[in-house]
Amino acid sequence: MPSPKTPDNRLLSAIPYLRADGVVADIGTDHAYLPIELCRRGICRRAIACDINEGPISAARANIRAAGLSDRIDTLCTDGLHGVEPYAPDDILIFGMGGELIVRILCEAPWVRNDRSDPPTDEPRGNSAALSVGERI
Secondary structure (H helix, E strand, O other): OOOOOOOOHHHHOOHHHOOOOEEEEEEOOOOOHHHHHHHHOOOEEEEEEEEOOHHHHHHHHHHHHHOOOOOOEEEEEOOOOOOOHHHOOOEEEEOOOOHHHHHHHHHOOOOOOOOOOOOOOOOHHHHHHHHHOOOOO
């Protein structure tokens, strides 16, 4: 099986905001390209690749295996951050979702408190709602 493709610059733009050698949760991972690249580059120690649908999780598992990173990247078929807390992620990545969905995901995970969030650009309402759950936007 060929090696998984490199994530685009939009996804790679998260790198400067990640804590070194931490655990990263990628919500809406799709093919797990970002967690794979982060582990390959040594940016994170471990990752959890999450998606709400089993199809993307199956693709993610295959890509993780092909990259030889099954010992460092776990997969979880879940809605948002449900079930992610036991993995104790240092950083949470949520790309490609609207502001209201991001706010819902964060509100449903009261254990998440982070001062390194960047704003969803499509919905100003999301900014104030995220601030109300303790996020810095």
